[in-house]
Amino acid sequence: MRREGIALVLSAPSGAGKTTLIKRLLAEFPHFGYSVSCTTRQPRQGEAHGKDYLFLSREDFESRRARNYFAEWAEVHGNFYGTPLEPVKDMLRQGQDVLFDIDVQGAAQLKLTLDEAVFVFILPPSMAELERRLRGRGLDDEATIERRLNNARREILEARWYDALVVNDDLDAAYDALRAVYLAATMAPARNPRLVEEMLAR
Ligand code: ADP
Ligand code: 5GP
Numbered sequence: 502m503r504r505e506g507i508a509l510v511l512s513a514p515s516g517a518g519k520t521t522l523i524k525r526l527l528a529e530f531p532h533f534g535y536s537v538s539c540t541t542r543q544p545r546q547g548e549a550h551g552k553d554y555l556f557l558s559r560e561d562f563e564s565r566r567a568r569n570y571f572a573e574w575a576e577v578h579g580n581f582y583g584t585p586l587e588p589v590k591d592m593l594r595q596g597q598d599v600l601f602d603i604d605v606q607g608a609a610q611l612k613l614t615l616d617e618a619v620f621v622f623i624l625p626p627s628m629a630e631l632e633r634r635l636r637g638r639g640l641d642d643e644a645t646i647e648r649r650l651n652n653a654r655r656e657i658l659e660a661r662w663y664d665a666l667v668v669n670d671d672l673d674a675a676y677d678a679l680r681a682v683y684l685a686a687t688m689a690p691a692r693n694p695r696l697v698e699e700m701l702a703r
Contacts, residue, residue, distance in 0.1 A: 504596055504692055504694070505593050505594065505596065505616065505617055506534070506592060506593040506594075506595070506596050506597040506598040506599055506617075507598045507599075507617055507618075507619060507683075507686050507687065507692070508589075508593060508598075508599050508601060508611070508615045508617060508618035508619070509533075509598065509599070509600050509601065509618075509619050509621065509683055509686070510601040510603060510608050510611055510615075510618055510619065510620045510621065511523065511600065511601065511602055511603075511621050511622075511623060511679075512603060512604055512605050512608050512620070512621075512622050512623070512656070512659075512660075512663070513622065513623035513624070513625075513656075513669075514625065514631060514649070514652065514653035514656045514657055515578070515635065515649040515652075515653070516625065516631050516632075516634040516635035516638065516649065516653075517623045517624060517625040517631060517634070517669055518623060518625070518634065518669040518672065518675065519602060519623050520602070521669075521672065522623060522667075522669065522672075522675060522676055522679055523600060523602055525676050526600065526676075526679065526680065526683070527600070529680070530598075530683070532597065532598065533597075533598050533599065533600050534589075534592040534597045534598065534599040534600070535599070535600050536584055536585075536588070536589050536599055536600065536601045536602075536603075537551065537552065537553070537554065537555060537585070537588070538554055538555070538582050538583060538584055538585075538602070538603065539554065539555045539556075539557050539562060539565065539571070539581075539582070539583045539584075539585060540554045540555070540556060540557070540562075540580055540581065540582045540583075541556075541557055541558065541559050541562050541580045541581045541582075542554075542556075542578075542580035542582075543556070544556050545640050546640070555585075559581065562581045562583065563581075565583070565585075566581075566583065569586070570583070570585060570586065571583035571584055571585065571586060572584045572585070572586040572589055572590075572610075572611060572614060572615075573603070573606075573607040573610035573611050573614075574607065574610075575603075575604055575606035575607045575610075577604045577606070577652075578645070578648050578649055578652060579648065582603070582604065582607065583607075584601065584603060584607065584611070589601075593615075598683075598687075604656065605622075605656050605659040605660075608620055608663075609659070609662075612662075617686075617691070617692075619664050619665070619682065619683070619686045620662075620663040620664045620665070621663060621664065621665045621666075621667060621679060621682055622659075622660040622663040622665070622666050622667070623667050623668075623669050623675070623679075624657065624660060624666055624667065624668045624669065625668075625669060626668055626669070626670035628650075628653070628654075630670075631650070631653060632646075632650055635649060635650065664682075665678075665682045667679050667682070
């Protein structure tokens, strides 16, 4: 029987560097499927519909939610976000590993529904550095930055139930840690069911 893919679920307070780390991971492991979420927030500069997100109106989002279109959904920083269920199920069923970039509320929902999921929380080195990065990114207005910082403490307290914590201080070190968590998951005995028998037979 073909094994299911690994669901690698990444959460972080906004500005911690999750997008930066995900870009690196997808560049090194292009076989990853990416779970493209739906959102009701406005696209930022450089974001593409269908690649970064499906950008939906609130009405469209709510009608999909009512049809159980989402594996999980949550309201984050005043907008709705949700993971379309079918594409993810298809990729995992075909043995493809899938990366999820979702908030702590959504991750908690996925923990109840996805087998073989690995949950990684990316921490900034400090709250002061988180604020510096949010401002330095230059993507959000002042009110949005304030809202994101207010949410960050609450989100970070949820990090305790994740499988792994990665502190994104030095980017290279953080990436090495994230990569190690992923590679360890690929080596789990459950994912290599015939390895032991085949070795003994040689
Ligand atoms: P997120 O996706 O978690 O909101 P981003 O990846 O957009 O965060 O990163 C937020 C900002 O911090 C960006 O300007 C990014 O270049 C910067 N950044 C990311 N990682 C580091 C790091 N290790 N050291 C310094 N700056 C970083
Ligand atoms: P941003 O607006 O900065 O892209 O994302 C804001 C937050 O929403 C991030 O914490 C991101 O992980 C989260 N997010 C993105 N997509 C989803 C999703 O499909 N479901 C949930 N629950 N959160 C999401």
